[in-house]
Amino acid sequence: MAETKPSDAHHHGNLKEALVSYTLSAADNGGLSDLSVRKAARDLGVSPGAAYRHFPDKNALLRTVASLGFDALAETFEHAVPFDSSARDAKEARARFVKLALAYSDFAHRRRELWRLMFGPLGRSPSLASGRPSTYEWLGKCLIELASFGIIKDPQPEDQFFAWSAIHGLSDLQRPPTIADPPQDALVERHCAFVIAALSQESYASRAAQ
Amino acid sequence: MAETKPSDAHHHGNLKEALVSYTLSAADNGGLSDLSVRKAARDLGVSPGAAYRHFPDKNALLRTVASLGFDALAETFEHAVPFDSSARDAKEARARFVKLALAYSDFAHRRRELWRLMFGPLGRSPSLASGRPSTYEWLGKCLIELASFGIIKDPQPEDQFFAWSAIHGLSDLQRPPTIADPPQDALVERHCAFVIAALSQESYASRAAQ
DNA sequence: CCTCCAAGTAATCACTGATTACACAGCGAC
DNA sequence: GTCGCTGTGTAATCAGTGATTACTTGGAGG
Numbered sequence: 001m002a003e004t005k006p007s008d009a010h011h012h013g014n015l016k017e018a019l020v021s022y023t024l025s026a027a028d029n030g031g032l033s034d035l036s037v038r039k040a041a042r043d044l045g046v047s048p049g050a051a052y053r054h055f056p057d058k059n060a061l062l063r064t065v066a067s068l069g070f071d072a073l074a075e076t077f078e079h080a081v082p083f084d085s086s087a088r089d090a091k092e093a094r095a096r097f098v099k100l101a102l103a104y105s106d107f108a109h110r111r112r113e114l115w116r117l118m119f120g121p122l123g124r125s126p127s128l129a130s131g132r133p134s135t136y137e138w139l140g141k142c143l144i145e146l147a148s149f150g151i152i153k154d155p156q157p158e159d160q161f162f163a164w165s166a167i168h169g170l171s172d173l174q175r176p177p178t179i180a181d182p183p184q185d186a187l188v189e190r191h192c193a194f195v196i197a198a199l200s201q202e203s204y205a206s207r208a209a210q
Numbered sequence: 211m212a213e214t215k216p217s218d219a220h221h222h223g224n225l226k227e228a229l230v231s232y233t234l235s236a237a238d239n240g241g242l243s244d245l246s247v248r249k250a251a252r253d254l255g256v257s258p259g260a261a262y263r264h265f266p267d268k269n270a271l272l273r274t275v276a277s278l279g280f281d282a283l284a285e286t287f288e289h290a291v292p293f294d295s296s297a298r299d300a301k302e303a304r305a306r307f308v309k310l311a312l313a314y315s316d317f318a319h320r321r322r323e324l325w326r327l328m329f330g331p332l333g334r335s336p337s338l339a340s341g342r343p344s345t346y347e348w349l350g351k352c353l354i355e356l357a358s359f360g361i362i363k364d365p366q367p368e369d370q371f372f373a374w375s376a377i378h379g380l381s382d383l384q385r386p387p388t389i390a391d392p393p394q395d396a397l398v399e400r401h402c403a404f405v406i407a408a409l410s411q412e413s414y415a416s417r418a419a420q
Numbered sequence: 421c422c423t424c425c426a427a428g429t430a431a432t433c434a435c436t437g438a439t440t441a442c443a444c445a446g447c448g449a450c
Numbered sequence: 451g452t453c454g455c456t457g458t459g460t461a462a463t464c465a466g467t468g469a470t471t472a473c474t475t476g477g478a479g480g
Contacts, residue, residue: 169379
């Protein structure tokens with residue numbers, strides 16, 4: 001049970017953490033595609049097989065890193081829009097929503113490879129560890145705030161998903177094909193305005209269902 | 211210049227095409243991740259090195275396949291919403307828009323690995339060959355139709371990009387985290403309604419700019 | 421007919437993911 | 451203390467991979 005002990009234990013110390021942070025920094029330096037377990041071990045001054053004491057295979061390592069990616073994203077959210085605080089007026093509610101979207105889009109842009117890993121076939125572990133609220137919950141909170149000031153109607157689950165989709169899609173595509181290098185922040189703000197516009201309408205759902 | 215000749219030439223014949231279609235079918239059978247040039251060559255009854263006469267490296271093959279993916283997507287569009295026909299009334303314009311979104315989302319769902327390849331780091335070649343209109347142009351046409359019946363306002367480039375983002379994000383995420391197995395078509399329709407709602411508002415852009 | 425060149429082969433390099441048998445430190449039990 | 455056990459790392463090895471090279475082949479064109 002010495003796994004949680006962060007000091008150097010006997011041979012290398014905390015290899016597991018070292019491998020993870022190595023991979024993480026590889027992702028942030030554009031070197032994820034040519035990351036190999038062996039190179040990581042080499043750079044960490046350890047034999048190739050050692051890594052397999054901590055991860056059953058390479059994908060397990062990548063999955064762990066993807067999971068940490070979600071933690072990092074939550075941290076970004078927390079910095080941009082503290083989860084425990086609340087907007088005091090309509091303008092601030094709007095601003096918080098935009099800030100959240102900006103944080104998401106920025107993350108996707110700055111940490112592209114990590115982001116791809118997170119939403120690639122190895123990621124997708126819904127909410128994951130760390131006790132932090134998930135993107136989805138964070139977004140939900142912002143929407144409820146917007147609703148509380150009458151900016152949008154009461155958010156249903158599908159509204160929340162729509163908002164997420166729109167922001168996620170924007171972050172994935174990053175730029176319209178027709179414009180080379182758009183002012184990123186303005187683009188995100190514009191999209192937020194669209195989302196708010198959509199969610200401020202009377203319920204299409206009930207109208208269509210009848 | 212025998213490269214365009216589709217008949218069997220002398221040794222294997224059209225290896226290039228065979229490699230491409232092998233890769234394509236691998237992608238459609240969930241075997242893209244363990245595709246290897248050697249295995250492809252083996253299954254095609256050819257030596258490993260032969261492939262490198264036709265593609266400088268593995269990524270080049272994958273890029274070609276990604277490009278074909280965009281062609282296939284355009285074909286799907288053409289089947290769902292023929293590019294040369296037009297809606298005759300508002301209802302049909304709406305229906306065409308929904309059909310386009312459904313085609314997009316269906317493609318992302320049914321041919322997931324190919325789709326991931328297309329929008330992954332190897333894809334992204336904007337519009338590509340085959341002379342077909344791109345997704346972006348197709349969408350633009352649908353929006354213009356919607357506008358022509360007064361359903362939305364005149365589509366600006368940013369409107370078009372917003373619509374694409376929303377549909378793309380939906381297709382990438384596929385389902386809200388809270389719902390296990392949503393009725394896919396209804397979900398897409400709902401999203402389309404949201405997009406239309408957003409684009410039917412007076413221009414937020416000009417209002418914000420002033 | 422003969423030459424030339426696209427298209428394939430065989431052999432090889434460096435490297436990778438993964439498994440196995442082994443070594444060794446430090447801990448608690450006795 | 452020493453015995454043994456478990457966690458952690460090593461060394462060696464296997465099968466498979468992307469890629470390159472030198473060599474062969476077979477059909478089309480002069």
